[in-house]
Amino acid sequence: MSFSVGIVGLPNVGKSTLFKALTKREVEIAPYPFTTIRPNVGMVAVPDERLYKIAQVIKPKKITPTVIEFIDIAGLVKGAHQGEGLGNQFLGEIRKCDAILEVVRAFDDPKVENVSGKIDPEHDIEIIKIELELKDLESKERENLLSKKPIVYLLNTDGKTLYQKPKVEHLTINLKEELEISELSEKDRNELGLKSQLDQVILACYNKLDLITFFTVAGGEEVRAWTVKRGTKAPEAGRKVHSDFEEKFIRAEVVNWQKLVEAGGWDKAKEKGLIRTVGRDYLVNDGDVIEFKI
Numbered sequence: 566m567s568f569s570v571g572i573v574g575l576p577n578v579g580k581s582t583l584f585k586a587l588t589k590r591e592v593e594i595a596p597y598p599f600t601t602i603r604p605n606v607g608m609v610a611v612p613d614e615r616l617y618k619i620a621q622v623i624k625p626k627k628i629t630p631t632v633i634e635f636i637d638i639a640g641l642v643k644g645a646h647q648g649e650g651l652g653n654q655f656l657g658e659i660r661k662c663d664a665i666l667e668v669v670r671a672f673d674d675p676k677v678e679n680v681s682g683k684i685d686p687e688h689d690i691e692i693i694k695i696e697l698e699l700k701d702l703e704s705k706e707r708e709n710l711l712s713k714k715p716i717v718y719l720l721n722t723d724g725k726t727l728y729q730k731p732k733v734e735h736l737t738i739n740l741k742e743e744l745e746i747s748e749l750s751e752k753d754r755n756e757l758g759l760k761s762q763l764d765q766v767i768l769a770c771y772n773k774l775d776l777i778t779f780f781t782v783a784g785g786e787e788v789r790a791w792t793v794k795r796g797t798k799a800p801e802a803g804r805k806v807h808s809d810f811e812e813k814f815i816r817a818e819v820v821n822w823q824k825l826v827e828a829g830g831w832d833k834a835k836e837k838g839l840i841r842t843v844g845r846d847y848l849v850n851d852g853d854v855i856e857f858k859i
């Protein structure tokens with residue numbers, strides 16, 4: 566099971582545009598509100614240079630990045646908690662997500678209806694916040710409260726429209742441009758000198774969720790990255806790799822990825838005494854390369 570991020574925001578702010586740029590999946594994007602009704606779901610690889618550096622010394626047949634699931638949800642409007650717009654459906658979808666990526670409109674385009682009536686990120690952020698809080702008031706469960714989910718704010722700008730910056734920490738991106746960049750070949754992108762900022766969006770979600778990455782090398786067959794919450798113990802991390810591993814866990818061999826790369830591979834790291842044997846209580850660190858022993 567991967568961690569999931571729900572793309573949330575008012576209608577027509579660019580949620581599906583972001584989803585398409587992230588996942589390269591065909592989704593409906595249109596200049597009218599409530600284009601998205603059924604949520605779009607897609608897996609996105611978490612960018613990580615370390616994976617490729619490890620692969621240089623391990624020389625595996627296969628390299629597999631870790632993924633986060635992104636869910637493009639229907640737009641929310643004021644009154645959604647009472648079922649306004651596609652309110653209840655929308656809020657139910659958010660409940661299933663581990664974090665929220667909120668897209669906020671900071672672009673002006675007369676062809677794209679602005680349900681908010683003005684470009685005012687602070688105001689739009691407030692609408693969503695209130696809707697989530699009102700929905701929480703109705704909820705009997707205290708776990709999984711919507712308004713307590715970690716949120717990454719993304720302002721969708723066109724680079725020319727003026728707006729008041731919101732108080733919250735946020736990323737600023739031109740999503741229309743990002744979609745265009747994502748549709749170019751790598752060659753064209755390099756020739757035109759265009760750089761995508763989407764990696765920053767993915768990593769911002771990853772960090773907001775307090776996730777860390779560990780790696781496995783499968784005896785040299787496959788270098789693969791895996792995601793766990795910070796504070797996860799080795800047996801539970803093992804379960805990510807194989808459902809049996811938690812129960813059958815005996816010990817694990819661990820080396821920091823950089824030490825492994827510097828040593829020039831697993832066997833050489835072992836010769837140098839860089840590989841440690843750890844037990845059930847070992848807390849996995851970001852960047853650990855782990856061999857589970859069952």
Ligand SMILES: Nc1nc2c(ncn2[C@@H]2O[C@H](COP(=O)(O)OP(=O)(O)OP(=O)(O)O)[C@@H](O)[C@H]2O)c(=O)[nH]1
Nearest residue numbers: 576577578579580581582595596598599600601640
């Ligand atoms: N000018 C401009 N238009 C944009 C930008 N981002 C998205 N759009 C346009 O805005 C419209 C709505 O984009 P979508 O991605 O469908 O928006 P959404 O938030 O998914 O909308 P709903 O699913 O209806 O809630 C489309 O016509 C997009 O092309 C942008 O940065 N600038």
Ligand SMILES: [Mg+2]
Nearest residue numbers: 580581600601
């Ligand atoms: Mg949409």
